[in-house]
Amino acid sequence: MGSRRSETLASSLVTGINHAMARLVDIWDSIGIMEEQRIERMQTVKKYIEDLLTDMISEEESLRHRIKASIITTQKQLDTLCLELSVEPYKLEENLTVLQMEKDLRCRLETLQKEKVERLRELNDLRQQDEELCVTLCATPYYIPSGSMPSHTQLQELREHIKKLSEEKENRVKVFSGLREDIRSLMDELGHEPETSLERESVCSDTDIFLLTHENITALKLLLSQLEMRKVTLISTRDKLKDRATSLWNRLCCPEQEASEFKQEALKTLSDDIRRWQNSVDRLEVLQKAKLEEVTEKVRQELLVLWDKCMFGPERREAFSAHFCDNHYTEELLALHDHELQKVKEFYDTARPLVESIEKWERHWALFQDFERKAADPSRFSNRGGSLLKESKDRAKVQKLLPKLEEDLKARVEAWEMNQGTAFLMRGQRVMEYIAKQWEEHRILKDKEKNERISKKAENSQFKTPTKRAHGQANSGVTPSKIRKTPSQSALRTMTMSGSSTVSSTFLCVPGKPPISAKQKVKTSEAGSGSRMPLQDFNSDKKVNSISYSDFTNELSRKADHDAVLNSTVKDML
Structure with a gap:
């Protein structure tokens, strides 16, 4: 569409020139200008038009040259800037005219230049923050070569570095604040005045003068531990003085009205309290010398x-x-x-x-x-x-x-x-x-x-002759026969005679009926040895062993073997 319009415009330009020349010829004819003068005048018109077109063509040629030079210059600047900013080189689209190429390159160059300015400004701000944090924390700044253009990666790493330093500073400030409060409280409690520069800086209200380094934090922790140890020592000293004063006061039987200082609450500082008790001890020791x-x-x-x-x-x-x-x-x-x-x-x-x-x-x-x-x-x-x-x-x-x-x-x-x-x-x-x-x-x-x-x-x-009726027998004066000695009884008697301290005959003297085991042994003995009753053996001069109820219960708890005799009606026969 554009080419047809330009062609039409060019045709109309030729037509216009032809009409203008025809009009000039008509004018010359009416005036009566001769042929030679017409030729001369036509040459003048021709030269004027040619000079005009030549100037115009020269100007356009110059414009085209400038545009091409600008393209070359802009391309070089753009390549350098892309390399400096660490971005991909800019590639032009295909089938572009010279003017479009120049415009695209120029716009891209302006964009990258703005980005460069922004990067440098951000770098300066971040560097300033980094330097302040590093001075406070005595840390190493993030390294970016001077005069170089930071990349996006470097700027991001610098941001993260600053973020970590900020968090570290916040943590150290908390630690420092806690340590400072504890140190100040301990100093007040001990009645201790700051002596060293570290002690003065730790309790100073201006926190900016104290660098939050690891070494300084460690020094504060050491100072706190020393103050705590000193507190323990002073408390021990105070308690010893108090115990000493109390002991002296009790020894000397001091009047009750003089005990006001013993009932008095502890003073504000340990140092004052120690001085108070030391004075009491000194006074009581002087009094003690007289007694x-x-x-x-x-x-x-x-x-x-x-x-x-x-x-x-x-x-x-x-x-x-x-x-x-x-x-x-x-x-x-x-x-x-x-x-x-x-x-x-x-x-x-x-x-x-x-x-x-x-x-x-x-x-x-x-x-x-x-x-x-x-x-x-x-x-x-x-x-x-x-x-x-x-x-x-x-x-x-x-x-x-x-x-x-x-x-x-x-x-x-x-x-x-x-x-x-x-x-x-x-x-x-x-x-x-x-x-x-x-x-x-x-x-x-x-x-x-x-x-x-x-x-x-x-x-x-030896002086008793006990008798006992047989079980179920009437009072007929008949004496039951003795119980035959069993093998277990003989073995038990032999061990008793040998002085054994672990096994002995056991008797339980309980009034009333004998145990069932004793009844069975009596019946067996009666069947084998006549009518002799077991208690008739007490009439003999044999020795009888007896133990307490506790020994009897202990014997039962041990679950004695078959040789043990736990019956009041059966005796060992020597």
């Missing part, structure tokens, strides 16, 4: 109580006996007593769990021995009201608990001796040796009581 004898005797009474609590034996106490029995009261003697008292207190504090375990075992051991004594008392069978059943349950509970207490005590003693590197002595003996000795003494006592009962029973049986 050396009275105070020393009171310390000795405290030592006696603590020695008993710690279960010290004679050897341990004799180490201090020279000072304990010294009647020459001096400040040095009192200081020795105070030192010994402090040592014993520290020992008791260390060994207190073990001592309490020993005391618990001793309480249950006393209960066990008390139950054993009650078990040997025959009068307890006349009990009414269920106390015998309760006693039996309590005794079983104690018997079950004692081994557990001894196992726990053994483990505690071993752990204590391993930690302390020395043996724990209980009244001069090893703990487990002491317990074993108690059990051995208990066994010997039981054997002694048993032998005494057997001897007493044998002596009484």
